[in-house]
Amino acid sequence: MVLVLALGDLHVPHRAADLxxxxxxxxxxxxxxxxxxxxxxxxxxxxxxxxxxxxxxHIVRGEFDEDARYPETKTLTIGQFKLGLxxxxxxxxxxxxxxxxxxxxxLDVDILVTGHTHQFTAYKHEGGVVINPGSATGxxxxxxxxxxxxxxxxxxxxxxxxxxxxELIDGEVKVDxxxxxxxxxxxxxx
Amino acid sequence: MxxxxxxxxxxxxxxxxxxxxxxxxxxxxxxxxxxxxxxxxSTIDELRRVTADSRRRYAALRRRLLIDPHLPKKGINxxxxxxxxxxxxxxxxxxxxxxxNAELEKTLDxxxxxxxxxxxxxxxxxxxxxxxxxxxxxxxxxxxxxxxRQGMHELLAPLLYVLQVDVxxxxxxxxxxxxxxxxxxxxxxxxxxxxxxYDFDIKKVLDDSMEEEEEEExxxxxxxxxxxxxxxxxxxxxxxxxxxxxxDAYGAEGELGIVLSEKFLEHDAYSMFDALMYGGxxxxxxxxxxxxxxxxxxxxxTGLPPVIEASSALYYLLSLVDASLHSHLVELGxxxxxxxxxxLRVLFGREFPLSNLLTVWDEIFSADNSEVERVSSVEGDDDxxxxxxxxxxxxSPRGALVAGMxxxxxxxxxxxxxATENATSSLKRLLNFPEDIDLSxxxxxxKSLQSLALEINARRDLLPKGSRKPMRGHSxxxxxxxxxxxxxxxxxxxxxxYWEEKWRVMNSAEEEEKARRRKATQRQxxxxxxxxxxxxxxxxxxxxxxxxxxxxxxxxxxxxxxDLSKQLGDTDSDMERSSTVSESPSGECEENxxxxxxxxxxxxxxxxxxxxxxxxxxxxNIFRDRNILSGKFQRLWRLGxxxxxxxxxxxxxxxxxxxxxxxxxxxxxxxxxxxKLINYEEEEEEEEEEEEEEEEEExxxxxxxxxxxxxxxxxxxxxxxxIKVLESVLEQSSPENMAENHRVTVEEALRELRRLGTMxxxxxx
Numbered sequence: 001m002v003l004v005l006a007l008g009d010l011h012v013p014h015r016a017a018d019l020x021x022x023x024x025x026x027x028x029x030x031x032x033x034x035x036x037x038x039x040x041x042x043x044x045x046x047x048x049x050x051x052x053x054x055x056x057x058h059i060v061r062g063e064f065d066e067d068a069r070y071p072e073t074k075t076l077t078i079g080q081f082k083l084g085l086x087x088x089x090x091x092x093x094x095x096x097x098x099x100x101x102x103x104x105x106x107l108d109v110d111i112l113v114t115g116h117t118h119q120f121t122a123y124k125h126e127g128g129v130v131i132n133p134g135s136a137t138g139x140x141x142x143x144x145x146x147x148x149x150x151x152x153x154x155x156x157x158x159x160x161x162x163x164x165x166x167e168l169i170d171g172e173v174k175v176d177x178x179x180x181x182x183x184x185x186x187x188x189x190x
Numbered sequence: 191m192x193x194x195x196x197x198x199x200x201x202x203x204x205x206x207x208x209x210x211x212x213x214x215x216x217x218x219x220x221x222x223x224x225x226x227x228x229x230x231x232s233t234i235d236e237l238r239r240v241t242a243d244s245r246r247r248y249a250a251l252r253r254r255l256l257i258d259p260h261l262p263k264k265g266i267n268x269x270x271x272x273x274x275x276x277x278x279x280x281x282x283x284x285x286x287x288x289x290x291n292a293e294l295e296k297t298l299d300x301x302x303x304x305x306x307x308x309x310x311x312x313x314x315x316x317x318x319x320x321x322x323x324x325x326x327x328x329x330x331x332x333x334x335x336x337x338x339r340q341g342m343h344e345l346l347a348p349l350l351y352v353l354q355v356d357v358x359x360x361x362x363x364x365x366x367x368x369x370x371x372x373x374x375x376x377x378x379x380x381x382x383x384x385x386x387x388y389d390f391d392i393k394k395v396l397d398d399s400m401e402e403e404e405e406e407e408x409x410x411x412x413x414x415x416x417x418x419x420x421x422x423x424x425x426x427x428x429x430x431x432x433x434x435x436x437x438d439a440y441g442a443e444g445e446l447g448i449v450l451s452e453k454f455l456e457h458d459a460y461s462m463f464d465a466l467m468y469g470g471x472x473x474x475x476x477x478x479x480x481x482x483x484x485x486x487x488x489x490x491x492t493g494l495p496p497v498i499e500a501s502s503a504l505y506y507l508l509s510l511v512d513a514s515l516h517s518h519l520v521e522l523g524x525x526x527x528x529x530x531x532x533x534l535r536v537l538f539g540r541e542f543p544l545s546n547l548l549t550v551w552d553e554i555f556s557a558d559n560s561e562v563e564r565v566s567s568v569e570g571d572d573d574x575x576x577x578x579x580x581x582x583x584x585x586s587p588r589g590a591l592v593a594g595m596x597x598x599x600x601x602x603x604x605x606x607x608x609a610t611e612n613a614t615s616s617l618k619r620l621l622n623f624p625e626d627i628d629l630s631x632x633x634x635x636x637k638s639l640q641s642l643a644l645e646i647n648a649r650r651d652l653l654p655k656g657s658r659k660p661m662r663g664h665s666x667x668x669x670x671x672x673x674x675x676x677x678x679x680x681x682x683x684x685x686x687x688y689w690e691e692k693w694r695v696m697n698s699a700e701e702e703e704k705a706r707r708r709k710a711t712q713r714q715x716x717x718x719x720x721x722x723x724x725x726x727x728x729x730x731x732x733x734x735x736x737x738x739x740x741x742x743x744x745x746x747x748x749x750x751x752x753d754l755s756k757q758l759g760d761t762d763s764d765m766e767r768s769s770t771v772s773e774s775p776s777g778e779c780e781e782n783x784x785x786x787x788x789x790x791x792x793x794x795x796x797x798x799x800x801x802x803x804x805x806x807x808x809x810x811n812i813f814r815d816r817n818i819l820s821g822k823f824q825r826l827w828r829l830g831x832x833x834x835x836x837x838x839x840x841x842x843x844x845x846x847x848x849x850x851x852x853x854x855x856x857x858x859x860x861x862x863x864x865x866k867l868i869n870y871e872e873e874e875e876e877e878e879e880e881e882e883e884e885e886e887e888e889x890x891x892x893x894x895x896x897x898x899x900x901x902x903x904x905x906x907x908x909x910x911x912x913i914k915v916l917e918s919v920l921e922q923s924s925p926e927n928m929a930e931n932h933r934v935t936v937e938e939a940l941r942e943l944r945r946l947g948t949m950x951x952x953x954x955x
Binding site for chain 2: 155
């Protein structure tokens with residue numbers, strides 16, 4: 001029963017000061033096993049803060065990140081699932097499902113997590129899941145001024161993943177949940 | 191030790207009681223711990239039912255408390271996600287509970303991974319560890335007030351182990367007597383039977399031989415020799431029979447009731463653990479959970495956490511048995527809880543290897559866990575009755591045995607402990623109990639100590655006074671009574687209750703005397719002579735060093751003080767003659783008064799036995815004397831007041847009565863009323879003096895005309911003053927710490943009184 005936190009696009013300190021306090025109160029250390037971050041933190045302090053929540057932090061480079069050493073894409077395996085991570089500004093049109101699916105096939109992952117649009121989306125597509133956790137701070141984007149802070153928590157348990165979406169709407173945290181079951185793993189691809 | 195050796199061992203240790211389950215330690219322990227019905231007459235069926243019930247309880251508990259957040263909660267459709275999400279801060283959410291459990295499990299795992307590494311093949315196996323973890327987790331969740339403490343896993347492990355041993359035994363028996371276990375149904379149809387046609391009993395009718403059975407039972411490790419298998423069920427020895435019956439899948443409650451069942455090891459272990467931790471319902475029984483508690487329970491007498499209390503009980507028992515070792519340990523500064531904490535919390539689990547431990551626990555569990563009936567204490571103690579003993583651990587046989595076991599272990603190490611020079615090495619010795627010991631001897635000693643412990647706990651007066659919280663608000667004299675406690679103690683130290691009783695007897699004698707005195711004629715005590723002798727004896731001793739009489743004096747003195755203050759306080763209301771106290775030499779009394787003044791050692795009232803038992807009689811006198819002294823003071827006071835003109839008709843009446851009452855007193859001696867107090871040289875006939883005193887009073891009363899009255903008044907006044915001085919000094923400082931100046935004051939006052947008295951007398955004359 002692995003809990004994986006997916007978030008990104010914080011844009012601290014340029015576009016937002018910090019995570020909303022209600023989110024911060026929920027993110028206590030010890031519960032979460034992995035954090036995957038789509039990028040655009042932008043500064044090291046946020047990196048350190050995320051590290052305190054969970055030491056296992058995976059992060060990819062967004063266009064405003066100040067640390068240039070982050071990779072462009074990343075893949076990792078948690079339990080039975082393969083996860084792919086990419087910021088999303090590289091995929092044009094931004095946020096387009098088919099293009100993202102192309103990336104998913106490219107990376108050969110079950111779950112693809114991207115950001116950049118600052119808008120939460122989650123698609124079940126071709127046997128996989130494409131998730132966009134949105135912006136955890138509610139920072140504005142070039143395509144969207146009015147952004148609700150949001151992030152995603154994935155509960156990976158065997159062949160099943162439950163995706164919890166936390167959104168801050170009108171000052172209240174709203175939670176939603178999506179179940180996704182993976183077909184049993186096929187034999188190794190040729 | 192392999193399992194089969196275990197089984198052999200189990201057969202050797204057979205405490206008294208139900209002999210049906212000698213080889214089945216798990217069943218025995220379950221009976222002793224109270225999970226299974228303990229009366230020997232309970233049938234296998236009843237056992238099965240009780241077992242099934244306890245297992246059901248455990249299963250329900252598990253369902254309730256073990257959380258799998260993925261499973262939808264019953265009754266809530268759909269679950270409220272704002273509460274039930276993994277990050278929810280809400281303490282009620284399933285996830286919250288899940289995380290809390292996870293944390294607890296982490297703590298448990300730390301301990302479990304280090305459990306019994308020497309028997310790792312069993313204890314470190316994942317199945318066993320999983321079971322232990324779950325059991326501990328559920329128990330801690332069920333008892334959040336204690337939670338998990340290190341050591342609980344060590345208590346649980348042997349319990350699970352013995353159950354496992356039982357199951358293995360069962361499998362062995364099974365393999366030996368396979369045909370006894372087959373379902374009879376199979377063969378039924380085709381067999382001709384002379385008994386009832388549908389006999390579902392598993393007893394078969396075949397021939398057999400007894401010797402082979404014995405052979406087999408004795409030789410459990412190998413079945414090398416070929417034997418004729420025992421054919422008839424009822425010719426199997428009872429143990430095997432029991433084993434068979436206990437494992438029958440078709441008995442009462444079906445599979446759930448199989449008393450020796452592998453499937454339900456966890457359930458049974460949980461019930462055993464629970465019973466061990468929260469052993470008895472009564473106050474005194476051993477509940478090991480109490481040893482894990484840090485604070486004192488609200489109804490404790492001593493106000494100490496139970497572990498500390500129990501540790502001091504150990505030391506107390508040790509001090510009774512082996513004072514030199516005890517004092518040595520105390521000198522070194524070895525507090526009992528340093529080692530006793532571990533011993534008690536894990537019930538010696540860390541001190542003995544597993545096989546020895548099982549024997550020890552056999553003994554401990556077979557001891558009854560209910561509180562022992564206390565000897566009720568004598569009259570007058572009601573205010574003082576506390577709800578429990580000083581040492582709660584000692585108030586049940588099981589607790590006493592635990593304490594006895596601990597003390598016997600300490601005694602086992604006696605020689606090496608006495609040789610240690612500092613606390614560290616002693617502790618090292620105590621905490622590393624040697625492995626190769628003669629366990630049976632230790633256990634025997636423990637049992638004898640157990641009986642001692644139970645005995646001393648039943649006699650409250652032997653308990654150390656220091657820890658008793660005073661609960662009485664009465665005057666000191668009542669105090670002295672109630673401190674006495676039970677008077678039914680036959681042997682051992684002669685407790686102060688002996689003296690208290692004497693006093694009480696004296697007191698009641700007093701009352702009688704008083705009554706008689708009013709009308710009775712003067713007594714010519716034949717006793718007088720002997721009294722006078724004793725008086726002289728006393729006199730000589732007064733001159734000598736007072737310290738050697740400290741044993742006798744102090745109680746009197748203290749009570750004298752008490753009585754004095756009390757009685758002087760309420761003299762007004764008391765119209766009775768205090769003179770009735772009399773029968774015995776006032777001389778002694780007066781000596782006491784003076785001795786008080788001299789400030790001899792004043793020992794606390796709870797008094798160890800005075801060595802000089804020969805003084806017994808004189809001590810008896812002392813009690814009388816005390817009363818006498820108080821009476822004296824009273825009279826003196828009254829006299830003083832009468833001299834100052836205070837007269838009441840009753841007094842006069844009383845006085846009038848008196849002279850009639852003693853017409854014939856040979857009044858040889860000059861009598862000085864107050865001098866009676868001081869003049870100890872001549873005081874032999876107490877009664878006479880009293881009479882004389884009364885007469886004197888009367889005389890003085892009748893004579894006190896105006897003229898004489900003044901002088902008398904003055905004299906009386908000054909006398910009163912002196913008395914007051916005496917009082918105040920005595921009140922301020924108890925004779926033990928009477929300062930020099932006080933002593934001087936007192937003596938002066940007494941001297942003055944004497945002078946005045948003489949003066950008065952001469953005036954009268």
